[in-house]
Amino acid sequence: MTSTVRPFDAVLTDLDGVIRLFDHSELNRLERAAGLPAGHTMRTAFHPDLRGPLLLGQLGKAEWQARIAERLAAESVTTPEPTTAPESATTPEPATPAELAAAFTSAPFRADPTVVSLLRAVREHVPVVVVTNATAWLDADLAAMEQLTGVADAVVNSAEVGAVKPEERIYRIAAERAQVAPERCLFVDDTAGNVAAARALGMTGVDYREPADLRNALAHLLN
Structure with a gap:
């Protein structure tokens, strides 16, 4: 006889890296042109001095962008001297710290349609709560992604x-929003430490790398 007992009664899911995907191609181009390693601006943006205040809602977007630029400038972000080129050739000016900061904080983003579809489907069976380390302007970002309308019962920012x-x-708050005990929650995140913390509370943890990871975790309810 097939068991009808649910393996969990709520899905708690990360946002960035799971549902929302950023396009940093322009930033990557600017960093390459400046002779910077890929991800340098992002690492600067999430330096502990900035990350804490940002994720606790103590920094607005403009202030965050300005402080990223200040930190990049303090690190002497410059472009290596260009190699000798024909006099007729022109070399574009390297991006300034302010331009790098703007490219990062204004990077376009989109929702992963496969993940959105899976969450819509599972929400017909159990509550879905987004649990995210995010910014004070998250609501505006979410409103810009019309595909997310009706995907979750709540957002814990x-x-x-x-x-x-x-x-x-934050995990306990999310479980309360779902009105489910922590040990009856499935938790999905692309950061191993976040998943480990969820498991320590008795949640079922999913180390997310691709939509198939989520599909497999939800298979009991969706098949």
Whole structure:
């Protein structure tokens, strides 16, 4: 006889890296032109001095962008001297710290349609709650992604609740929003430390790498 007992009663899912995907191709181009390693601007943007205030809602977007630029400038972000080229050749001016910061903070993003489809389907069976370390302007970002309308029952944003993954409190808040005990939650995240913290509370954890990971975790309810 096939069991009809659910393996979990709610899905708690990360946003960035799972549902929302950023396009940093323009930033990558600017970094290459500046002779910077890929991801340099992002690492600067999430330096502990900036990351904490940002994810607790203490930095607005303009201030964050300005502080990224200041930090990049302090690191002496410059382009190596160009190699000798014909006099007729022109070399574009390297991006300034302010331009790098703007390219990062204004990078376009989209929702992964496969993940959205899976979450819509599972929401017909159990509550879905987004649990994200995000910014004070997250609501505006979500509103810009019309595909996400009706995907989740609630959004738990670190900038609003004052707790950041992997702190225990944000997981408990998410479980409360789902009206489910922590041990009856499935937790999906692309950061191993966040998943480990969820498992420590008794949640079923999914180390997310691709939509197939989510599909497999939801198979019991969707098949």
